[in-house]
Every structure is written in C-alpha cells, then in structure tokens.
Amino acid sequence: MPPQHEAGQxxxxxxxxxxxxxxxxxxxxxxxxxxxxRRKPQLEFAGLGSTLMQxxxxxxxxxxxxxxxxxxxxGAKKFPRGVAAYYRLRRLLRSGWADLLILIDFPIVNLRxxxxxxxxxxxxxxxFPPGAWTEENKRAAPVARYSSRIITPFPMSARAxxxxxxxVTFVGHPLIDVLRPAVERREQCLGPSDAAPVVAMLPGSRDxxxxxxxxxxxxxxxxxxxxxxxxEFGVSAAPTASKDHIASVVQKxxxxxxxxxxxxxxxxxxxxxxxxSGTATLEAAIMGVPMVVVYRAALIPYLHYRYVYRPRLHTIxxxxxxxxxxxxxxxxxxxASPEGIAKAALRYLRDEEFAQQTARxxxxxxxxxxxxxxxxxxGDIIIEMLDSLPKRRQRS
Numbered sequence: 270m271p272p273q274h275e276a277g278q279x280x281x282x283x284x285x286x287x288x289x290x291x292x293x294x295x296x297x298x299x300x301x302x303x304x305x306x307r308r309k310p311q312l313e314f315a316g317l318g319s320t321l322m323q324x325x326x327x328x329x330x331x332x333x334x335x336x337x338x339x340x341x342x343x344g345a346k347k348f349p350r351g352v353a354a355y356y357r358l359r360r361l362l363r364s365g366w367a368d369l370l371i372l373i374d375f376p377i378v379n380l381r382x383x384x385x386x387x388x389x390x391x392x393x394x395x396x397f398p399p400g401a402w403t404e405e406n407k408r409a410a411p412v413a414r415y416s417s418r419i420i421t422p423f424p425m426s427a428r429a430x431x432x433x434x435x436x437v438t439f440v441g442h443p444l445i446d447v448l449r450p451a452v453e454r455r456e457q458c459l460g461p462s463d464a465a466p467v468v469a470m471l472p473g474s475r476d477x478x479x480x481x482x483x484x485x486x487x488x489x490x491x492x493x494x495x496x497x498x499x500x501e502f503g504v505s506a507a508p509t510a511s512k513d514h515i516a517s518v519v520q521k522x523x524x525x526x527x528x529x530x531x532x533x534x535x536x537x538x539x540x541x542x543x544x545x546s547g548t549a550t551l552e553a554a555i556m557g558v559p560m561v562v563v564y565r566a567a568l569i570p571y572l573h574y575r576y577v578y579r580p581r582l583h584t585i586x587x588x589x590x591x592x593x594x595x596x597x598x599x600x601x602x603x604x605a606s607p608e609g610i611a612k613a614a615l616r617y618l619r620d621e622e623f624a625q626q627t628a629r630x631x632x633x634x635x636x637x638x639x640x641x642x643x644x645x646x647x648g649d650i651i652i653e654m655l656d657s658l659p660k661r662r663q664r665s
Contacts, residue, residue: 283309283655286367287316288358288382290333290375292474292509293548294318297397298373299325300443304644305651315361316371317354317378320508330357333375334509351378359385368658371651372416373397376408383415392417392654396647398426409433418654420647423591424637440646441639448533448555449641455537455556465499466540466618469558471532472515473545474507479514481565486543487522488607493614494524500618502526503535505549541617541624543610546585546599554588554635559627560597561613562586563605592634596627 285305289298299321305312306326315328323329331354355378361367362385370386372379376399386393395416399408409426412419413435420438421427427439468490472483483504490502504519504526506512512528519526529535532552536542542553542560553560564585589595598613600606617624 282311282313283368283658284313284315284366285369285371285651286358286361287314287318287322287327287371287373288354288375288379289316289318289322289373290378292319292334292507294373294375294397295321295333295509296548297443298322298327298371300447300644301371301373301396301647301651302326304648308648308652309655315366317358317375330354330361354378355381358382362386362389362391367391369394369651369654371396374399380408380411380415383412387415387417392658394418394420394651394654396420397422398430400426400429409435413437418650420650422638422643438646438650439639440650441641441643442551442635443643443647444552444555445635445638446641446644448552451533451537452556458537465501466497467501467503467538468493468614469503469505469532469535469539469542469544469553470526471505471535471542471544471549471553473547473549474510476511476514477566478545479510479518482545482563482605483515483518484522485563485565485605485607485610487519487524487526489543489610489614490524490526491522492607492611493618496611496615497618503539504528505532505535506530507532541614543614548587550597551587551635554591554631557628557632559617559624559631560588561610561617562589562597562599563610564599564601565605566602588631588634591637592630596630596634 287298289295295318298318302314302325314326315330317331317333318327318329319332319334333354370391370393372383372395374397383393393416395412398412398419398421409429410433413430413433419430419435420440422442424439427437430437470486472479472486493500502524504515506515506528515528532549536553536556536558539558542558544550544553544560544562546562546564550562584590584595586597586599588597600609
C-alpha cells in the first residue's frame with residue numbers, strides 16, 4: 270500500500286513513478302517531466318523509460334529502449350524483458366516510495382501496472398493512452414477502469430474514452446509548442462523553388478525499422494539523385510536508435526547523406542521527407558513538409574499486421590488519420606520499394622504547386638491538435654492530482 274498521509278498543507282517533495290516504452294513515449298515523458306520540474310523543482314521521478322527521460326531527471330529502473338513490439342513474434346521475443354520491467358516498477362510501488370503513477374502508452378506493461386496501482390490505492394494518470402489516435406479503441410474500457418485521470422493529445426480518443434466512462438481531458442499535442450520555433454525558422458529560411466532540393470529520410474527508431482526501411486529509403490534516394498543530380502540528403506537518427514547501425518546501412522548503400530541527430534533540424538531545411546510511419550509523420554506535418562510515408566517489416570510481423578490490424582485501419586499515417594482522408598501517400602511492405610518511393614517523392618519535387626497544396630493540407634490537419642499549451646495543461650492536471658493528496662509524513 271502507498272504510505273499513509275496526514276491531512277494538511279501541501280508538500281512539494283512528491284515522488285512520481287513513470288513508465289514509457291518506445292522512443293515517442295520516452296520523448297513525451299521527458300517533456301512532461303521537464304514541465305513538472307519547472308513548476309515544482311522538488312519533485313522526484315523514477316521508473317521505466319530511456320535516454321531522454323533519464324536526461325530530464327528520471328531515475329531509470331529499466332531502460333526500455335527496444336522493448337516495444339509489433340506482432341506476436343516480436344512480442345514473444347521481448348516478453349521476458351517486459352515482465353522484468355513490470356516487476357521492477359511494481360516493487361517500487363509496493364515499497365511505498367511513490368505518491369502517483371504516470372503511464373505513457375506502452376500498453377503491454379502499463380495496463381498491468383495501472384491495474385496493480387488501482388488495486389493498491391495509487392492515483393493513476395494515463396498520458397498518451399493506448400490507441401490515442403483512434404476512436405475505435407478496444408482498450409478504452411480497461412484504461413478507463415484503472416485510471417484516475419486520462420490525458421490525451423488527440424480529440425478523437427477523448428470521445429472514445431469519455432464514452433467508456435473515463436475522466437478524460439483533451440489537452441492538445443505537445444509537439445505544437447515544441448516545434449513552433451522550428452516552424453517559424455523554416456518559414457523564414459526555406460530556400461527558393463530553384464534551390465537544390467533537400468530530402469529528409471526518417472527511418473524510425475527501432476532496429477528492425479532501420480534494417481527493413483532505411484535501405485528502401487536510400488535506394489529511393491539513389492533514384493532521385495539520378496533524376497535530380499543536385500539533390501541533397503539527410504538521415505535522421507532518433508535518440509533511441511543505434512547511430513552505428515544507421516551509419517553502417519548508409520555506408521553499405523553508398524549514398525552521400527548527412528546523418529543528423531533527431532528530426533527537427535533536418536525537417537527545417539527539407540523540401541520533402543521520406544518517413545517511416547509513426548510520430549515522425551506528425552512532426553513532418555506540423556512543419557508543413559510534404560512526405561511519403563512508408564513501412565516495411567519482416568514477413569511474419571507484416572502478415573500479423575496485414576490480417577489483424579489492417580482490416581480495422583483505413584490509414585496508418587497520422588496526418589491522414591487527422592485529416593480523415595489520404596493527403597499523403599502511404600506505401601506499405603512491397604509497395605514501399607525504392608522505385609515506388611522515388612516516384613511519389615519526385616512528384617513533389619517536380620510539381621511545386623502540388624507540394625504547396627500538400628503542405629497546406631497538412632497544416633489544416635494538425636490544426637485539430639490545438640493551438641499550443643498542451644504541456645502546461647497536462648502539468649495542471651498532474652499538479653492538481655498531487656495537491657489533492659494529503660500531506661506526506663516525513664520519511665526517514
């Protein structure tokens with residue numbers, strides 16, 4: 270059970286457990302921690318995450334880099350690590366150290382943690398809940414049952430969770446504020462239409478994405494280079510991705526491409542982007558960068574996606590989901606060939622009006638994510654939850 274508290278004046282020295290899995294969750298967790306520590310410097314954090322959360326001040330019980338999985342085969346391989354991560358955080362909750370549990374996506378572990386915390390009297394805030402980008406969320410009911418508050422960046426999931434009986438708040442997406450300076454710089458500095466085109470390649474953050482997607486992007490880049498010899502190329506290295514892995518693939522393909530830490534600097538200068546399906550598509554959309562969205566995987570995970578997930582999904586790219594229609598091309602598995610990617614990319618590079626029209630449609634789509642202030646609003650909810658707790662007893 271959590272420690273008993275005495276009623277009375279609020280004490281800032283609260284302890285918060287957090288759990289986030291893949292790169293996007295690590296990023297969102299780090300942003301939230303930074304916001305909370307800005308407002309309450311004495312807050313202490315521990316939990317599951319990766320590089321960015323650790324830099325923000327979270328004491329990691331387990332580095333969850335590479336722990337998220339797609340499909341049964343990949344999930345089975347990572348199951349032992351997931352179980353170990355779950356029990357490490359559960360032991361921390363059981364010790365009575367924590368006052369509040371914040372969960373970020375990562376349902377394979379976090380749904381179990383939410384249930385355990387609820388059963389043992391802990392308040393649970395679920396930030397970026399599972400399937401936050403869809404209205405058809407089969408996990409809405411259990412998340413609503415075990416969460417005290419749900420904080421979502423997408424308006425469509427707010428409706429789904431409200432219908433499931435959750436105390437849910439739509440706060441908008443933090444990337445609107447995070448990317449605002451980069452958006453402004455891009456609008457001021459993007460070169461004229463006759464400038465050498467810059468192609469950004471964002472292959473994802475997981476090792477299997479780099480293995481299966483990056484070679485296809487580089488192959489497409491070679492074809493683009495043949496048509497537009499002046500084109501320049503950059504490859505994004507996500508914070509949780511293996512830089513050595515990316516460098517080895519780039520070297521093997523023989524393309525002259527700059528490897529850039531993160532995505533924002535690269536997208537600022539890009540005329541178009543070749544993007545693995547995921548959070549990076551949203552970053553590109555906020556920046557107004559026309560894109561080709563791709564996804565490739567090994568055969569078994571692809572078949573699992575094709576016959577389990579695809580029948581329920583009309584589209585996979587976040588900008589298309591927000592728009593409710595296909596405004597950027599999606600090339601999946603065999604369609605994501607170098608030839609197919611290059612053909613879609615060259616249409617943007619050869620037709621400036623089409624590229625500008627796509628950029629406008631992307632900005633219209635992301636306008637549904639609010640005008641900013643998401644982190645402040647999410648922080649308000651977390652601090653309100655802490656303030657509602659009785660004053661902690663002095664710990665020895």
